[in-house]
Amino acid sequence: MLSKKTKYGLKALTFIARNEGDMPVQVSKIAKSEQIPSKFLEGILLTLKKAGVLGSKKGKHGGYYLRKEPSEILMTEVMRVLEGPIAMVPCVSLNYYEKCDDCPDEHKCSVHKLMIEVRDSTLKVFRNTTLADLSNTKR
């Protein structure tokens, strides 16, 4: 299941991509428009900021803005930040590999083989999709 965190995060990014002029966008505006609990969203955007996807400006008239063009923000990046590893098992994860306790030999493991295929096909989608696709903006 996709977590609410990721769902909200994607919606928020889409909103920001669509509403970006010169001014940063406030959490409260996004929360209201997208029906997301404001305090919860606060934490999500903070995470995206720490990961380098968003920038922020504090104080009055502050808010969040994209640090790259929507077309340069890949879903691989966003999903990894919000949802964690793309692979369904650590033993096929590219970025967070871990050996299984059980499994004496990975190459003979039936689950391993299947999960590599799933990972690759999902990765293909995420690598081919940017925030520009989600938000229908051209940049």
Place this chain on the structure above:
Amino acid sequence: MLSKKTKYGLKALTFIARNEGDMPVQVSKIAKSEQIPSKFLEGILLTLKKAGVLGSKKGKHGGYYLRKEPSEILMTEVMRVLEGPIAMVPCVSLNYYEKCDDCPDEHKCSVHKLMIEVRDSTLKVFRNTTLADLSNTKR
């Protein structure tokens, strides 16, 4: 993340596919060979039985057996039984569709579009993979 339940279930099915002669295979044998907690596995195989993937024989020399040829057991079926819906959000699930509380219009939802693509690509893998592929048996 793939649940242990699903992982164990797949390993068990693979084991049964490889070890099937005329005799049913016992939970205890699978558990020992695949390093799975025996009582936990018991419940998993029961689930697979109720779903019609496995058959069982009670009493001495009883055990579990496949109800179809490995090549006829699709991963779509197994994954749905063990892991639940393949879609990451209910609003793109083929078998368990549910509307989102938020989302006034699905067709305009950026998350929706992305998750349909993920679902389709994952589905493609599961539809193209059978237990025979996992277990390297020909049947």
Place this chain on the structure above:
DNA sequence: GTAATCCCTACTAAATCGATAGGATTAATA
């Protein structure tokens, strides 16, 4: 009748998720 096996229900500890609370810090502006 006994041992081996599946079948069923209930319980538990730990982790995760979704959300809230409360305030510290920063910056614009009146």
Place this chain on the structure above:
DNA sequence: TATTAATCCTATCGATTTAGTAGGGATTAC
């Protein structure tokens, strides 16, 4: 400079899910 509006940070909470255990009932081979 005081006020206000924002981000930033930490802690907490209830509900749910996960992974597993416990204990026994029912069935069958021998």
